[in-house]
Every structure is written in C-alpha cells, then in structure tokens.
Amino acid sequence: MDVVILGANEQALELALSISSKANSITFFDRDIELLENLQDEFENDSNDKLGIKFCSDLDFDQNHPLFIFDFLPDSEEKFNVLKQLRFGLLNGSLFFTTSKIYSVSKIASFLQDPKCVVGLQYLSPFENSQVIELVKGIHTSARSLERAKRLMADMGKEIMVVKDSPGFLLNRMTIVLINEAIHLLNEGLATPNEIDTEMELALGLKLGPLRLADHIGLDIVLSMLNSLYKGTGNPKFLPCSLLQNMVYSGYLGQKTNSGFYSYSAEILNFPHLKVY
Incomplete structure (x- = not known):
C-alpha cells in the first residue's frame, strides 16, 4: 500500500515506523521545511527499511491510485487551509485517517471531495505500544471504509473500538x-x-x-x-x-x-x- 502522512512530528514518525513494513511507499508532507528535514534525519536513523520514502513541502504525490492518508496536522485553522488546498480527489479504495483530537470527523470530512472515506483514529502515543485504538465513524463514513480501516488496524495487531463522532470521542x-x-x-x-x-x-x-x-x-x-x-x-x-x-x-x-x-x-x-x- 502507498501511504501519505500529513504533518512532520513525533506522532507521524511513530506511525510511519510502525506501518513501514506493510507499505510500498511513504510520503511525508509538511509546509515547514525545517520540520521535514528533522523528521527525515530521525526516520533514517530509526528505520532499517529500504522502501521508497519522500519528504515534500508541496503536494507532489501521485493520486492516481488508492492511498492511505494519515492526518497528523496540528489542530488549528492551518489544518483546514491545507485540506482546502488539497481537495483530495481520492480514488475509490483510498482511506483518510484523521487523528484530530479537537475537530469532529464529520467536520474534517467536509473539506474533502469524498467524505465517505474519512475515519477518525485515536490512541495513546506511542502508536507501537498502543494495544487498543479507536476508530471514529463520521456521519458520512461508509461501511466499506470502516471495514477496511478495521482490517488494516487488525493486521497491525491492534484491538479495535468503534465509537461515534462526538466531542472528545471515548x-x-x-x-x-x-x-x-x-x-x-x-x-x-x-x-x-x-x-x-x-x-x-x-x-x-x-x-x-x-x-x-x-x-x-x-x-x-x-x-x-x-x-x-x-x-x-x-x-x-x-x-x-x-x-x-x-x-x-x-x-x-x-x-x-x-x-x-x-x-x-x-x-x-x-x-x-x-x-x-
């Protein structure tokens, strides 16, 4: 699978290291070039995988095939500005995971062309040590997207709780x-x-x-x-x-x-x- 990670921070790095063995490629996106460079140094020091890794400050990644996108952008208006500019034209089969702790899944989904593909992802960091994770179903989240998200997390050895889209989740x-x-x-x-x-x-x-x-x-x-x-x-x-x-x-x-x-x-x-x- 091809993975895109939005946001260059420790949580993004932890997720990337955990999922790298299952990914064909990983692309990190952040507008802050310094953060990207620091993350690249950390990833290269911590990872032994030889899969294709890209670090980009623009939207230079291939959307012509299904993607697994993980949103680690800070919870601020800047997140919405990025999503508005991305306006992902995600192909059928793509999944968009948002880790926002403040904004509802339904609100995040409203900025994407296909809100059915958006699923909330909540856990206590670090991801690798989290035995249980929450998947949050927004108003528009499709049953197919939710099942695919559950299969991915189960393949990563996680216990899964599905909760509804409410303030703070569970x-x-x-x-x-x-x-x-x-x-x-x-x-x-x-x-x-x-x-x-x-x-x-x-x-x-x-x-x-x-x-x-x-x-x-x-x-x-x-x-x-x-x-x-x-x-x-x-x-x-x-x-x-x-x-x-x-x-x-x-x-x-x-x-x-x-x-x-x-x-x-x-x-x-x-x-x-x-x-x-």
Missing part, C-alpha cells in the same frame, strides 16, 4: 478528565508531580501517569482539548485548571519545550512551592 474524554484532576491535585498542594504519577502508575497499572502523559501530549494541546470539550458538552468538569492555563501562557508546554510538569534537561520539577507539608 479515550480522550476519559483521559483528559484524569489529567485535569491530577493538575488540580498538584495545584492544591496534595503531592508533587512524581508522587501523583507514581501512585497512579502503581495503583492502576498505567504506563504513564497523568502528568507525564500530559507532558507527552503537550500542555497546549491538553488545554485546547479541555476548552473544546467544555464548549462541545457544556460540562464544567472540562473547565481547565488555572495552573494548566498559566503554564501554557508561560511557555511550559511539556517535552517539546523541555519543561512542563517535568524538566527534560535537568532535575524533576517537584513544584515544592505548591505542596503543603
């Missing part, structure tokens, strides 16, 4: 509430980030505690998800903690800025000024 809504509550606990001084995460990992068997996971996702993305869920549902449980808002305002976004609830270039930030002993 996994994100459950996870984001846990993260927001953990930030409230930190803000109230009950424990340090390391103590909160360690207890949750040991007690519930989580691979990543909620604050480590938030750093991995990106605190700006977590904040956007909470605001989007509050707007979409009206439920006050999705109101973001003030500490999260202030950290994002201050540029502490998690791993991508080397500082979030943890520091990735120095010692762990235990937020001692917040803890009450």
